[in-house]
Amino acid sequence: MTTVVAQGTFDILHPGHVHYLEEAAGMGDELHVIVARRENVTHKDPPILSNRQRRAMVAALDAVDEGHVGHPEDFFVPIREIDPDVIALGYDQHHDEEQLAGALDEAGLDCRVERASGREQVHEDELLSTGKIIDRICRERCD
Ligand SMILES: Cc1cc2nc3c(=O)[nH]c(=O)nc-3n(C[C@H](O)[C@H](O)[C@H](O)COP(=O)(O)O)c2cc1C
Ligand SMILES: Nc1ncnc2c1ncn2[C@@H]1O[C@H](COP(=O)(O)OP(=O)(O)OP(=O)(O)O)[C@@H](O)[C@H]1O
Numbered sequence: 264m265t266t267v268v269a270q271g272t273f274d275i276l277h278p279g280h281v282h283y284l285e286e287a288a289g290m291g292d293e294l295h296v297i298v299a300r301r302e303n304v305t306h307k308d309p310p311i312l313s314n315r316q317r318r319a320m321v322a323a324l325d326a327v328d329e330g331h332v333g334h335p336e337d338f339f340v341p342i343r344e345i346d347p348d349v350i351a352l353g354y355d356q357h358h359d360e361e362q363l364a365g366a367l368d369e370a371g372l373d374c375r376v377e378r379a380s381g382r383e384q385v386h387e388d389e390l391l392s393t394g395k396i397i398d399r400i401c402r403e404r405c406d
Pocket of ligand 1: 337341355
């Protein structure tokens with residue numbers, strides 16, 4: 264039984280999220296997803312949707328066995344609880360694979376780190392980023 268963890272903001276789902284989570288699910292038998300807490304999303308605009316709504320939507324996807332809202336301070340608390348065999352980093356997540364693998368090792372967590380691929384655009388008008396969806400809403404629906 265191989266347990267995989269995926270993580271991210273997941274504010275307003277799109278096909279890129281589904282691609283990532285299906286690929287992560289294919290790395291093992293059971294997929295857990297950690298949804299970043301709003302207060303920890305500091306590298307871009309904060310999510311529109313609440314922690315619990317983002318968790319519920321991710322958990323409703325076929326590829327996902329369980330969704331979790333992340334820990335406010337210590338990212339290794341949920342990792343210890345889930346005890347995964349694999350952490351699947353998203354194609355553009357800023358975390359360094361080797362640094363993360365080293366930190367897991369130091370914390371006594373026996374877990375490998377894999378990098379998922381990005382989704383290629385299938386249709387010319389496909390929006391594969393929450394930020395781009397929000398930009399289009401603002402352009403087309405707001406004065
Ligand atoms: C192994 C791992 C565990 C994480 N655990 C948490 C957590 O417990 N709480 C949290 O708020 N964010 C956590 N994060 C951070 C976010 O899920 C996310 O990766 C980060 O904010 C980058 O966001 P992005 O996917 O929007 O680029 C974790 C990230 C990694 C790589
Ligand atoms: N187009 C995509 N292809 C594959 N994976 C993706 C794609 N978009 C996002 N992901 C992955 O999904 C996870 C959550 O991403 P995140 O919520 O930051 O989405 P985003 O759409 O890139 O957001 P934003 O546009 O606000 O930066 C991350 O691991 C990210 O790498």
